[in-house]
Amino acid sequence: MAAENDSIHSSKAPEPVGLYPHARRVGNLLFLSGVGPRERGTKKIPGVELNEKGEIVSYDIEAQCHSVFRNIKAILEDSGSNWDNIIDVTVFLTNMKDDFATYNKLWATYFGQNPPCRTTIEINCLPTPIAIELKVIATI
16 A cells, blocks of 8 residues: 555556656545556557557547546556545546547446546547546545
């Protein structure tokens, strides 16, 4: 388990795309950096097809949602927390019109009873060719 005010680097979640930890513990709160659907040890993004320029040709928001949730679970567990301790989530979607309904349906299956607070925002792009990223706050 992490000590007070420690940076946390998960051995299961995808490597950060910049200089930041997967999470930081402050007291009994855990703040996760933005988490996307990439897979650890590879540039592969579940459900994403890229052209030769690295631009998105097509993507599957459902596959990306499942992968993001798996990555968050891994970071939480490596931090000494768990899924049920999530208290607040900010969701970034690159296509609210097409993707919100699918993401919202999957959200309900993952959170079921007593879901955390949530804010969903549409943005025009993310640092890698992904369609969803989550910013999570949990307790430890």
